[in-house]
Amino acid sequence: MEYRCVQCGFPIKTLFVQYSPGNIRLMKCENCKSVADEYIECELMIVLIDLILHKPKAYMHLLYNVLNQQCTHFQGLLWKSLVGFLVLDAYRSLLVKRPEEEWGMSISISSFFWIYRKMLVDVFLGNFMLLCSFLFAIRNLLKMSVQFSRIRELLLAILVSSYFKIFLTAMMVWEFPPSVIYIIDLFVLSSNIVALKVITGRTTNQCVGACFIAHSVKFCTAQAF
Numbered sequence: 001m002e003y004r005c006v007q008c009g010f011p012i013k014t015l016f017v018q019y020s021p022g023n024i025r026l027m028k029c030e031n032c033k034s035v036a037d038e039y040i041e042c043e044l045m046i047v048l049i050d051l052i053l054h055k056p057k058a059y060m061h062l063l064y065n066v067l068n069q070q071c072t073h074f075q076g077l078l079w080k081s082l083v084g085f086l087v088l089d090a091y092r093s094l095l096v097k098r099p100e101e102e103w104g105m106s107i108s109i110s111s112f113f114w115i116y117r118k119m120l121v122d123v124f125l126g127n128f129m130l131l132c133s134f135l136f137a138i139r140n141l142l143k144m145s146v147q148f149s150r151i152r153e154l155l156l157a158i159l160v161s162s163y164f165k166i167f168l169t170a171m172m173v174w175e176f177p178p179s180v181i182y183i184i185d186l187f188v189l190s191s192n193i194v195a196l197k198v199i200t201g202r203t204t205n206q207c208v209g210a211c212f213i214a215h216s217v218k219f220c221t222a223q224a225f
Helices: 044-052 056-066 074-097 109-140 148-160 163-172 179-200 204-224
Strands: 016-020 023-026
Touching: 044 056, 056 148, 056 179, 074 109, 074 148, 074 163, 074 179, 109 148, 109 204, 148 179, 163 179, 179 204
Parallel strands: none
Antiparallel strands: 016 023
16 A cells, blocks of 8 residues: 555655654645645544544544555554454453353353354354455445455454454443443444545445445344354
8 A cells, every 4th residue: 555645545655754863844745735644743642532533534544654554564463453353352242142140150161152152153253254245345335346455455444443342341340231332333333434435435325335234244143143
């Protein structure tokens, strides 16, 4: 992936010129004549806030200008993101599938293996169907070719934009009603929509349709088993 202007999405060769340590000049986009990426000089907290607010510019900065495939650590970052995503999804599955009365020490062996099987189905089969559904929707609904490099871009966009799952860890400390899990799922869905729109350049309605299909298939897979 090339660097992109966060204002208009136009490809750009370099984002800044460094004259000395701590002394840089941000480059302007040749297309819109604006600063290509003002987030370079922003604190991390500002970027995180804009990501939570679902600002496309923040997603453009993250997906194109930070997590660029030309980076040497891209492959390792992809695997780490995948592992973190699966771990958080496994914890979500435990919260949803495990009945409240079984949280104590009296859980039976059969109940334990039933919960473990459901968790494996949800995490591995469910997310495999999620990715396949995304690829199907992108090829047929968004009318885009799906190449290997494009699959890696898509996978990283899905994993990174699912960062709302990390809020599930708060349920280890504080008690929340079960509805909070589904509220977090909605935030994950909306974040996936913004990331897909940024990475593909398609309309909001097309990206909503693609994400809705993929998440619906994953939900139905989890319910079927």
